[in-house]
Amino acid sequence: MQATHRIVDPATAPGEGPSAEPAIVPAIDVIEDESGITLLADVPGVAKEDLGIRVEADTLTLEAPIRLGEPPQTRAAHAEVRVGRYQRSFTLSRELDPARIEAALSDGVLRLRIPKLEEARPRRIEVRAA
């Protein structure tokens, strides 16, 4: 009998971390510049107060439910978006400073700015004459 292989996401230790419920993985753009990383995520249908951004050790997790505000007697005729929440996790490398993350949500686009630690930024080293 073949053993069942279970793939364990390091961020979902039992009892903590992102939930195992079905979720949509939002599309993202990631851009790095000298002072940090900018992450853009498409999360349409998410209101600011519902957005969850969490950093645990070196894992950043985005989580949010979708609220459409549809009238209560709506009957679905065609659904391309079938799941009611977004979730996505990222491992942050050590030169990033999770304590100074800035987040802004506008028109369903989440913009995260993760700066690099001061000592990790590129710097010129001055050569002094001996």
Add this chain to the structure above:
Amino acid sequence: MYASLMRSSGDLLADFDDLQRRVAQLFDAPRWPASIRAVSRGAFPPVNVGATPEAIEVYAFAPGIDPTKVDVSVDRGLLTIAGERKADIPAPGSKASVYARERFTGPFRRVINLPEDSDPTAVSATYRDGVLRVVVPKREASKPRRIDIK
């Protein structure tokens, strides 16, 4: 195959999503005739359509667009939502590196078949939190109504 090399490791959910997308592509081409306007999964923006007794409700998941520039029109029973999403990424040559570019950019157009009993003269559209909601009321005569027995 090369796209998977650019994903950050440890992002298990995105890997599964990517795998699911590829498998879905194998099965997506319909073997029997589909509506000539049907789009394959992955079109932007994704659309959900619902119905209440009074109206048809169309939700287009289109974050980061300018609602004043979107074209929403109804013509002969077809609702068209068209527009463009501009790229938000620094120009090549600047000092930035782009690691992931999954978000859709460029022009888009979705066409939805409206049922016979919709009233195109009273369509309304709102844009909130990246969702474009178009409400197409049903014609008065076709709304359900009670008939009293005298």
